[in-house]
Amino acid sequence: MNLPRATVGLDIGGTKTLAALLAPDGLVVAQARIATTRGADGVVDGAVRAVQGVLRQAGQDAAALGGVGVGVPGIVDPATGTVRHAVNLGVDGVPLPLARRLADELGVGAVVENDLNVAAVGAAHLLPEPDGRSDDLAFLALGTGLAAGLVLDGALRRGSTGAAGEIGHVPVHPDGPVCACGQRGCLELYASGSAVEALWPPGTHGRSPDVPAPVALFEAATAGDPAATAAVQRYADAVAAAVRMLVLSVDVRHVVLGGGVAQLGEPLLEAVHAALVRQEAASAFVASLALPGRVRLAPGHVPVGAVGAAVLARAIPARPAAVRPAETA
Ligand SMILES: [Zn+2]
Known part of the structure; x- marks a missing residue:
């Protein structure tokens, strides 16, 4: 059994890369944020710089690390750490063996996972239950799109084809507008961050276009x-419909609201609670699910996805030579 070692997690987004250094006791001891550079080489270089940045802050070097975990928005083969399709990062067409390239650059093992999955793992780590358990939740990302990452009974659930939690494309209004996916009336058209922009377009209602739509909308309501x-x-x-869908599908203990809209914080949580209470009033069955008590906000003070990536890196075996099973698979 290996002694626990520090790990670094990265959450590489289209505009910024967030990094977190996780101490062996599970506490976040350093954080960094740098601009993302697009393209395969830019992504690798940026990831290396972000890792070095948090190590420098904490006065440690890469040799002390147990590994590096990375979350990226795109299609990832977690077994090989290869990113096949991440348009927002300028990685498309030619697969990027990100885990192998980071392992070569940093001299430690690396794992790569989809960004929603690392967020779900991070939320489970950062939001323990009063009884110490923290192993059953959906991380519902209210961003440009709408999707959830799932940690069920302590295990990340990717799905047989990686599509678990893609509830944004469940049609909820068969006669609704056509979605980018080709179906009509998908939930994403009503519950994502883009849906807020459609309801309350930036730059309207006397507000500057620089004010994010969710902020402008909720301030006007207040x-x-x-x-x-x-x-x-x-x-x-x-959003309440998305919560209900997740609970009725997999009965998670908690649904954690994350993504851009969740930066609203308490006002969003209150609005979703009120919606769930309205839905409970109409159905004893829905009331029996105790939905309002299951909804939580993602922690705002730490990069949840980067923390989740660091948690996943803890599973990397201690010997770097043994961390890339895909090479022999
Ligand atoms: Zn759709």
């Missing part, structure tokens, strides 16, 4: 604007 109040309710109803 100020008593009836159209904004109605729009907040419609949006919260859609």
Whole structure:
């Protein structure tokens, strides 16, 4: 049995790369944030710089690390650590063997995972239950799109083809507008961050286009604007539908709200709670699910995805030569 060692996790997004250094006791001891450079070489170089940045902050060097974990928005083969399709990172067409390249550059083992999956693992690590358990949740990302990462009974659930948690493309209004996926009335059209922009377009209602749509909408509702109040309710109803869908599918203990819209914090949580309470009032069955008590906000003070990536890196075996089973597979 190996002694636990520190690990670094990275969450590489289209504009920024977040890094977290996780101490052997599970605490985040350093964080860094750098701009993402697009393209295969840019992604690798940026990842190396981000790892070096948190190590420098903590006064450690790579030799002390147990490994590096990475979350990326795209199609990942977690067995090989290869990114096959991540348009936001400028990685498309030619697969990027990111785990192998990072292992070569840093001299430690590396694992790569989809960004939603690392966020779910990070949320499970950062939001333990009062009884110490933290192993059963959905991380619902309210971003450009809508999807959930799932940690079920302590294990990451990717799905047989990696599509677990893609609830954004469950059609909820068969006569609704056409979704980018080709279906009509997908949940994503009503509950994502893009849906907020459609309800309350940036730059309208007397606000600067620089104010994010969720902020402008919720501020207008708080100020008593009836159209904004109605729009907040419609949006919260859609997020509540996503929560209900996740609980009815896999009965997770918690649904953690994350992604750009969740940066609203408590006002979003209150609106979603109110929507769930409205839905409970109409159905004893829904009421029996105790949905409002299951919804939580993602922690705002730490990069959840980077922390989850660091947690996944803890499973890397101690000998770097043994970390890339794909080479022999
Ligand atoms: Zn769709």
